[in-house]
Amino acid sequence: MAREITYAEAIKEAMCQEMRRDASVFLMGEDIGGYGGAFGVTKGMLAEFGPARVRETPISETAYVGAAVGAAMLGMRPVAELMFSDFMAVCYDQIINQAAKIHFMFGGKVNVPLVIRAAAGGGTGAAAQHSQSLEALYCHVPGLKVALPSTPYDAKGLMLTAIRDNNPVIFLEQKRLYPALGDVPEEAYAIPFGQADIKRAGGDVTLITYGRMVQMCLEVAAKLAPEGISAEVLDLRTLVPLDMASVLKSVGKTGRAVVVHEAVAFCGVGAEIAAGIVDSPLFGSLKAPVKRVGARYCPIPFNPALEENNFPTPSGIEAAIRQTLA
Amino acid sequence: MQTEHHLPARAAAPYDKAFLQRVMERMLLVRKFEDRVSLLFEQGHMHGTTHLCAGEEGTAVGTGMALGQKDYMLSTHRSHGQTLGKGVSANAAMAEMFGKATGTNGGYGGSMHIADIECGALGSNGIVAANAPIACGAALALKLRGETDRVVAVYFGDGASNAGAMHESMNLASAWALPVLFVLENNTYGMSTPLYKTAADTDLTKRALPYAIKSFEVDGNDVLAVYETVRAARAYALEHSAPALIVEHTYRTSGHSKSDDNQYRTLAEIAAWEAKSPIARFGEVLLANGFSPKELQALETAAERAVDAAEAYARKSPSPRPEGLERAVFAD
Numbered sequence: 001m002a003r004e005i006t007y008a009e010a011i012k013e014a015m016c017q018e019m020r021r022d023a024s025v026f027l028m029g030e031d032i033g034g035y036g037g038a039f040g041v042t043k044g045m046l047a048e049f050g051p052a053r054v055r056e057t058p059i060s061e062t063a064y065v066g067a068a069v070g071a072a073m074l075g076m077r078p079v080a081e082l083m084f085s086d087f088m089a090v091c092y093d094q095i096i097n098q099a100a101k102i103h104f105m106f107g108g109k110v111n112v113p114l115v116i117r118a119a120a121g122g123g124t125g126a127a128a129q130h131s132q133s134l135e136a137l138y139c140h141v142p143g144l145k146v147a148l149p150s151t152p153y154d155a156k157g158l159m160l161t162a163i164r165d166n167n168p169v170i171f172l173e174q175k176r177l178y179p180a181l182g183d184v185p186e187e188a189y190a191i192p193f194g195q196a197d198i199k200r201a202g203g204d205v206t207l208i209t210y211g212r213m214v215q216m217c218l219e220v221a222a223k224l225a226p227e228g229i230s231a232e233v234l235d236l237r238t239l240v241p242l243d244m245a246s247v248l249k250s251v252g253k254t255g256r257a258v259v260v261h262e263a264v265a266f267c268g269v270g271a272e273i274a275a276g277i278v279d280s281p282l283f284g285s286l287k288a289p290v291k292r293v294g295a296r297y298c299p300i301p302f303n304p305a306l307e308e309n310n311f312p313t314p315s316g317i318e319a320a321i322r323q324t325l326a
Numbered sequence: 327m328q329t330e331h332h333l334p335a336r337a338a339a340p341y342d343k344a345f346l347q348r349v350m351e352r353m354l355l356v357r358k359f360e361d362r363v364s365l366l367f368e369q370g371h372m373h374g375t376t377h378l379c380a381g382e383e384g385t386a387v388g389t390g391m392a393l394g395q396k397d398y399m400l401s402t403h404r405s406h407g408q409t410l411g412k413g414v415s416a417n418a419a420m421a422e423m424f425g426k427a428t429g430t431n432g433g434y435g436g437s438m439h440i441a442d443i444e445c446g447a448l449g450s451n452g453i454v455a456a457n458a459p460i461a462c463g464a465a466l467a468l469k470l471r472g473e474t475d476r477v478v479a480v481y482f483g484d485g486a487s488n489a490g491a492m493h494e495s496m497n498l499a500s501a502w503a504l505p506v507l508f509v510l511e512n513n514t515y516g517m518s519t520p521l522y523k524t525a526a527d528t529d530l531t532k533r534a535l536p537y538a539i540k541s542f543e544v545d546g547n548d549v550l551a552v553y554e555t556v557r558a559a560r561a562y563a564l565e566h567s568a569p570a571l572i573v574e575h576t577y578r579t580s581g582h583s584k585s586d587d588n589q590y591r592t593l594a595e596i597a598a599w600e601a602k603s604p605i606a607r608f609g610e611v612l613l614a615n616g617f618s619p620k621e622l623q624a625l626e627t628a629a630e631r632a633v634d635a636a637e638a639y640a641r642k643s644p645s646p647r648p649e650g651l652e653r654a655v656f657a658d
Contacts, residue, residue, distance in 0.1 A: 026470065052470060058501060063494035066459020067466055070478075073448060074398075074467035093491070097453050098460065106441040106449060107432030111657040142655045166657040312572050 002185045002288045008041045008178040010152035011117075014159035015042075015079060017188045019049055022077065025163055026053040028064050029081030029117075038083040039119055039178050061091040065116065069099045069168075072114040077163055085118035085172055098201070099168040100143030111166045115159075120148070120172040121212050121262055122311060128299040131307075133211070133263035138170045139239050139272070145169045145193060146239040150214035152182035154237055157191030160194045174212040194241030198250070202232035205256040205324055208247055208273055210236040213312060220317045231321060239269055244276050251277055255287035256324040260317055265294025288324035293317050329531040329541045330558065341550070346612060349391060349549055353383040353605050354629035356407040359416055360580065362633045363406070363423060363437075367584050373425055376437040379407040381547075381579035384604030385511045386411035388552025389574070393479055398446045400455060400457040400480040402511075404437045404578075405450030409479050414442045420636035426643035433646040434654070455482055455489035457620075458508065462495050465504035469567070477563050479507040480558075485516025487530055491513065493537075499569035500537040506569040507559055508539075511546065513578040518590035526592050534571040546576030547604040550611065579603065 019025045027042060027049075033056040036043030046054045057064040061082060068078040082088055088095055095116065102112050138144045145167055149155035155173070162169040170242070190279030199214055200221050207217040214235045220233035234250050236243060251257045257277055259270035270292035277283075277290050293312045301307055360380050366372045379386060389413025393399060401408035413575065414430065422429025422440055429435070430442045441449035448464060451457040461480035468476050486492055487510060499506040502641075510530055521528045534541035540562060544555040551654055554575055559570040577599040581588055588596070601607075609622055 055502075058497060059496070060494035060498055062491050063459045063462060063498040066456070066491065066495070067463035067498060070448075070460035070463020070465075071467040071470075072463070073443075073460070074464050076467045076470065078463070093453055093456055094459060098451075098456055104655050105431065105435045105439045106443070107430070107434045108654055108657070109431070109441070110443050110448075113657075142652075145656070239609065 001118055002183040004177065005152055005184050007149070007152045007174070007180045007182070008039060010156040010182075010184045011159050011173060012041055012043070012045065013184070014156045014188070015163070016045065016048065018160060019053065024075060025077045025079065026055065027079050027081065028055045028057050028068055030053040030057055030083055032056060032081055037081060040174060041173070041178070042081070046072060061087055062094055065091045066094040066098065066119050068114050068116070069094055069102070070221055071111055072112045073102065073110050077113050079117060079163060082116060082118040085120035085134060086129050086132050088116070088118060088134070095144070095168070096141050100141045103167065104143060104293055112168050113166045114168045115162045115171050116168065117171045117173060119175040121176055121177050122300050122307060123283045125302065125304060125307065127302040131300040133261070134261060135172055135239055135297070136268050139269060143168065144240060146172065147193065148172045148174065148186050148239065149237065150174070150210040150211055150235050150256070152180060152184045154191060154197070154235070156184050157189050158193070158237060159180040160188055161190045161193055165193070172211070173309070176214065177213050189221055193238045194243050196243040197235045197237055198232060199235045200231070200233040202230035202254070204230045205258060205321055206232045206234055206247075206250040207258050207260055207317070207321070208234050208236065208252045209260040210239065211262060213262050216312065216314055217317060218319070220314050223314070224318065224321065229321065229325065232278065233244060248280050249275065252282055255285060258291045258293060258317065258320045258324060260293045262311055263294055264297055265292050266297050268292070270295050271296055289322040291324055293320050308311045329543055331543050343616060344464065346615060349387060349553070350608060350612060351606065351624055351629065352387045352411060353549060354626055355416060355632055356383045356386055356410050357605060358629045358633040359406055359410060359420070359636070362637060364580070366637070374436055375583050376423070377404040377583050378405050378580035379578065381599060381603055382407055382511060382513055382576045382607075383547040384549040384552050385574040385576050388478065388549040388557035389509055389556045392553045392556035393446070394476065396446065396476045397560070398448050398476070398478040400461045400464070400478070401440070401446045401450040401459070402481050402483060402486070403450060403452050404483070405438070405440055409440050409442070409447055409450065412445060412447050414440070414445045414447050414635040416632055417639040418442065421640040421643050424640040424643070425645065426640055427646040428639070428643040455486040455491040458482060458492050458495035459498070461506050462498050462502070462504055465499065465506045466502065467540070468590050469504060474567070475564065476506055477505040477560050478591070479509050481509045481511055483516060484510070484512040484514070484521045484530065485519070487533055488524055496534070496537045496539055496569065496571070503567045504569055505563040505567055507556070507563055508569060508571045510571060510573045512573060512575045515578065515582070515590065521637070530573045531571065539569050539571050541571040541573065543573045544575070547602055547607060549604050549608050576604070623644045
């Protein structure tokens with residue numbers, strides 16, 4: 001039965017249900033016990049599962065993310081929380097050189113079923129080192145799966161899939177979405193990776209997006225509808241694997257594409273999507289150049305007006321849509 | 327926590343002849359393997375790079391043989407000896423060096439990534455100190471599953487002793503009471519840099535102190551002393567469910583990698599260490615314990631033959647196919 005819970009609660013519910021089902025699942029992270037994690041996602045889990053399975057770590061990201069890799073190699077299913085996705089840079093060796101490569105480099109003889117959860121994204125006044133959206137980096141390293149849910153429903157179903165996956169999954173929780181409410185079934189369910197979701201159907205232009213920007217795209221689409229502009233909003237949900245087939249299907253229908261993400265536009269995921277569109281048989285039938293909307297090329301500034309101005313805005317997305325229709 | 331200093335094994339009395347022979351066989355296999363790899367590189371039959379461990383047979387074999395069959399071992403980029411010391415097949419290791427499909431890693435890994443999970447070899451690592459956190463995780467898995475009869479040993483070097491990952495890992499293993507043996511092979515140089523240039527205090531046993539870890543120290547060129555020390559450290563780790571640091575002093579007589587022209591040390595220094603190599607020293611022990619020179623010669627010949635067989639096996643093995651590389655990235 002569905003009821004309204006928050007995005008944060010949906011993630012916790014998936015972890016709790018998997019931990020009840022499978023003794024090999026356990027959590028590691030800084031202040032995830034009594035404190036419940038920096039954003040409260042794991043609140044109450046220590047009481048239910050105890051300190052052996054809800055393991056509070058020293059501030060040693062390299063050691064405990066590496067320990068998650070080692071435990072995964074022996075068949076455990078660790079879920080390691082990094083308070084902020086920016087902190088992955090502290091332990092890139094374990095993520096990029098170890099977790100991503102071990103299955104391949106060891107000839108497929110061992111798996112690394114590991115989830116790294118991290119709060120990503122800006123808009124909280126946390127400035128340059130606590131606000132980034134670095135998903136393009138992980139997409140560029142073969143061996144990492146990358147999930148970025150945009151709703152409580154997706155968050156629960158994608159977390160379940162992440163925990164059951166036999167590979168390292170970077171699970172980027174959108175910190176501005178933690179309090180967002182949505183209908184979520186109580187029972188466990190899986191959302192397969194690599195299946196984009198049409199969050200709003202439309203015929204004139206496709207907005208290809210993910211994470212926090214999905215909601216902003218939906219708002220812009222709703223605003224333009226009375227003018228007779230029908231925008232389809234396609235939520236990628238996972239970037240690796242990437243559901244390019246759904247992108248091409250939608251753009252094949254609309255003939256116009258705008259890619260929107262919170263990450264820096266330059267060398268971002270939008271570049272890959274845009275290239276995938278123009279490098280497809282759709283090239284000749286596109287009605288307009290593919291547009292990209294992303295953050296400006298700068299570290300995230302502190303001043304609230306500067307910060308808001310740094311990210312994509314509804315007016316910026318609207319302007320990009322209008323350019324494709326001009 | 328105090329340091330246990332292990333004296334050289336003066337007598338081999340507690341060991342039967344068959345055991346002593348196995349120790350020598352394995353050290354000779356390591357040396358002959360390395361000599362062959364060196365030759366094959368020189369002749370252009372192997373590509374890539376490699377890090378040989380000639381002179382370090384005592385630490386590799388003494389440690390590897392002290393570990394139980396079910397124990398796990400994680401090795402460094404200089405892993406051939408450590409890997410063979412744990413009991414990985416020379417055929418599969420050599421085939422991996424040739425990049426063949428029959429190699430330990432199916433030809434996907436090479437010299438720096440040899441792994442044989444069934445043998446307890448959880449992988450060599452090309453990144454200095456990176457295996458220490460992974461070893462903690464392996465030990466954590468054993469602890470969570472209640473497998474209290476196994477330890478995880480992780481090799482690192484004097485160079486790695488200054489890496490943050492080592493310090494974080496020793497702290498984590500101690501804080502979580504994990505049975506990890508941190509095996510510090512002090513081979514005197516981190517690539518070309520002697521320890522005194524990079525650390526104000528060169529007593530590496532002290533690296534255990536801030537983390538309340540017990541440390542052991544041993545002459546790494548005395549293979550039986552290494553064996554006994556690692557056995558003692560292993561027993562301690564199992565009894566207390568706690569980590570231990572084992573500092574094994576040795577010397578790499580081979581260059582750092584195939585590009586090393588030994589500019590940072592003298593030929594006299596290398597020759598002096600070759601004279602006290604663990605194989606030469608253990609040969610004396612064997613002669614004093616009932617082995618004849620002829621028997622020793624036979625062991626050396628047998629090791630040479632084993633490496634001949636490994637090379638032949640590797641050469642005739644098929645290469646991995648390029649199709650489907652992308653499918654090998656992820657597990658099903």
